Amino acid sequence: MPATDRAQDRAMSRPRLGVVKFASCDGCQLTLLDLEDELLPITDRVEIVEFAEATSARSSGPYDLLLVEGSISTPEQAHEIVELRRQTAKLVTIGACATAGGIQALRNVADHDAWRAAIYPEPAWIESLATATPIADHVTVDAELRGCPIAPGQLKEFLVASLVGRRPQLPDEAVCMECKRAGRVCVVVASGEACLGPVTRTGCGALCPAYARGCYACFGPRESANVAGLRQGFVAASLLTEAEVDERFAGFTAMAPAFAPSASAAALSYREGAVVRPSTDKAARPEVDDARR
Amino acid sequence: MTERRDLAASLATSWFGADLPPHARAAFLDLARVVDLPADHELTREGELTTELDVVISGRVALQLRVPGRSRATILTVEPGDIVGWSAVVPPYRATSTAVTVGVVKALAVDAVALRDALRADDALAASLYPRLLESVARRLQGTRLQLLDLFSGQGEGTW
């Protein structure tokens, strides 16, 4: 019987929730613990069968709902995620690593073997892929929670909506929308801060602008992210040079498709020690290692 | 002669023949004969040579495609006034679908080879007949494009 059917059979009892991680820092998992007040009621409603940060209980699937943190960085992980997918009815990626590859995806544009040789005394013992890739590059993903780390409010909304059975409200709009609803003054216009909010998906509650700094896009690109327009605007206003704009994208969601051309250009120039480089619009998303497929 | 008059009347009331100029109508009628077909009669078979062009006068013809492992799918029904077998005049003269009558059908049938010969020999006939044939095919193409969009499957999807 496929996992999905089994999951339906159990719909009357408490759904089985798992939390697993790959290459990541555990910060997103910990957001579940940040829910504090809601955590106990949540455990009333779902059975947490796998969650290394909170319980020593170990279980192999099946899972009704599996929260997956981290990117795929080793051959072993690439195999494991496929296996987990088979055991899971609804697979949800959480955080920038799982949804976009994370900061470690910057290695996708680096010389993997050279770094490995330079860092480890016995490079041959290190089994890692040349790339760190999002979960969706490997298996079908049912939903994603963005952020570095994910927002507790969005996690709660996702769990509540899943339990109620409605569509979770995870709006795909600019950070600016929530920033203005919160009555904040635009840091680009009033302070000349470079802020990636206009091209970044909302969800964090516009946290950084609340502290008078620009958004650094940890929730990744929103739909219609106009990176070229943002770069042009910042350069025209003398806020940043083109190269500096690109560097802003070389962060936690660097390899998200809309940001990858900019971020790759920045990473490559770092690698080559170049100070000046041409416009990067044509840079393609780096090739991923075919071996993992 | 009665038959000829009936033939002419049938053609004139059909969509296909309604606006044909007198010369083309007469030339076409010279080639045509009335056929009464039983239900489930196969007019063309997908991939095989098309032997005749039919103008449906009454009844309905289903155009079907074969899908391995599935029963045949009807992709269009040809209604009275329209034609079956345009491939009779388009190389390689092989049917693009299997045409099966749904119930009894009355039609004007024209032999494929005779029609091609006539079109080659009679420029005036060709100049009148080809646009009508193209119009019929174009309308099907347009309909098929809309079908491709599968509009009704997405209805109301997504928001609520």
Next chain:
Amino acid sequence: MTTARPTALPASLSPASHPDPDSLEPAFLERADLAALVVALRDDGRAVIGPTVRDGAVILDEITSVDELPVGVRETQAPGHYRLGDGRPDRIFDFTVGPMSPKGWTFPARVPIGTARRTPDGATFSAATPDARPLAFLGVRACELAALDVQDRVLLRGPVADHDYDARRRSALIVSVECTTAATTCFCTSMGTGPEVRDGADLVLTETTAGFVVRTGSERGRDLLARLPVRPATDLERDEAAGGVAEARAAVSANAGVATTGLPGRLGAALDHPRWAEVAERCLTCGNCTLVCPTCFCTSVEQVSDLEGTETTTNRAWASCFSAEFAAVAGGTFRSRPQDRYRQWLTHKFSTWVDQFGTSGCVGCGRCVTWCPVGIDVREELAAIAPPPRQALPVLPIAPSPVPDDAWLRAARVLDSRRETDDVVTMTVAWNDAPRPRPGQFVMIGLPGYPAAPISVSRVHDAAIELTIRAAGPATTALTRLGPGEEVGRRGPLGRGWPVERMVGRDIVIVAGGIGLAPLRPLIDSIAADRLQFGAVRIFLGARTPRDRLFTAELAAWTEAGLLVDETVDRAGADWLGRVGVVTHLFDHSERIPEGTIAAVCGPERMMEATADVLRSRGLTDDRILVTLERHMDCGVGLCGHCQLGRFFVCRDGPVFSLAELGDAFGREGR
């Protein structure tokens, strides 16, 4: 301005036209005595919303003392640029407008509109109570007063008033300040809104070297003035005040402006201008312009549920036509391209708004220019998209159908539910204490925990209605799973239905695609019930497959009633003996459509376009081709803005339209 700007306020807010001859007016208030005004307002229990400096800008916030007001502050503004600097020493209102406007309090960014609870025997729905604390605004500029009036027209003077806005707006006392300085982004003189304050304020201050010349604009204002330490203003003081405003007028007039004469027509004729694509390369579609705009009123609903799913609060939150989700429906969004969204915003603001509400949606405050992070200037864009003049359309007569004044959902019981196809269910819902839906009207139906969805009424009984629902998303799926005895929240009937009276005595063609038959069924019922009143009636039905055909048990009855029914399906197995082909295929073989025939069409928009093309080729004129449109609807009563289409709200002014009414808005990508 081609269109007269409205002067009427809600009656209670209207200023009296004949001031008392014995009054002090205009009066003079020493600057040091401004504190008395703040104290008086607070003594009345009002939250005083006034300007204060924070985060590098003059913002609005609740102030508790006059000390929180800016002193000697002036800003510089340019496209995408705002910086504070020094103004004239001691002056309190020496700046123009900042990023915020009174909208943040009269129409807050997020307010609850109702709560839904699941109960053991059904569901309860309760509308939210608006925050009752009375407001006082201090320092409202002429353009902002005009903006309040624009929002009044949208949110109060339509067929349905926004209850929350109504309560806040009526409570608010307005102390206005006339501008004596101007930013480069100001263009109030173009839009006819300022800098002089004409009406709409309770008290009007004009700042001078020593204090304020004060006028009143209402009874409330006169009561307030009587409590202030004022004396009659001298001629010199009056002249200085008038001079200051005149200087501001001169400065604004020297700015780039907007050529408003004939603008609605010119914009309407420029829908295919290449500039839309060009501006979309610069536009970030971030939505900042819409949220800083003091007239933009669009909102979305949000559900906040508890873990048990027993209680869900529905919030209304500011939304923007620049987000893709805003116009999302049936597996996509109507405005997928950024250029569509920019065009929607600009053409609504400056063109269709006039047709819809009798006033421009722009008051010339310049906020969208300053607060655009990449400095896109509407004045420049409008000047570039400047085609030849065109006559503006007459203001649209709204709400031809009576609208129930429910504030929100009310509970109604499900009486029956039966399956039509694999994914379509017809549900019967008790219908008491509400108007009887007319054919083509819809209702909003919600369940606790889910957003309410617009659902077509597919049949009307004496104390019940039928709703035919396709399980497409979670909310509609949940609706299709309800059984007898359960409760839903309902609001309606809503919208304008089929003009049955216009169809009397005429031949009628009805074309339905898929679930599009649902809103047509009450029309068919009306015709069948009064068959002799109508001419020949032909019904063309299209469905995806034979299994997806709706109401199949009734087709025979329709035929018996003298309606000619033709059916076709998009695809079928070999066992299907009926027609196969798209719904327009049915026309290919139908006889001529008689002159004067009226067509009623409902289905996916692309199918309706193809049908309209065929009908036109058969000689039907656009005023005789009626369609019913689907758009994203959150509120259903013309307040949330999602379903804006040209000068229409599809929910309120439609969903039934003639193609003549829709004009350019039908069959055009990105509207």
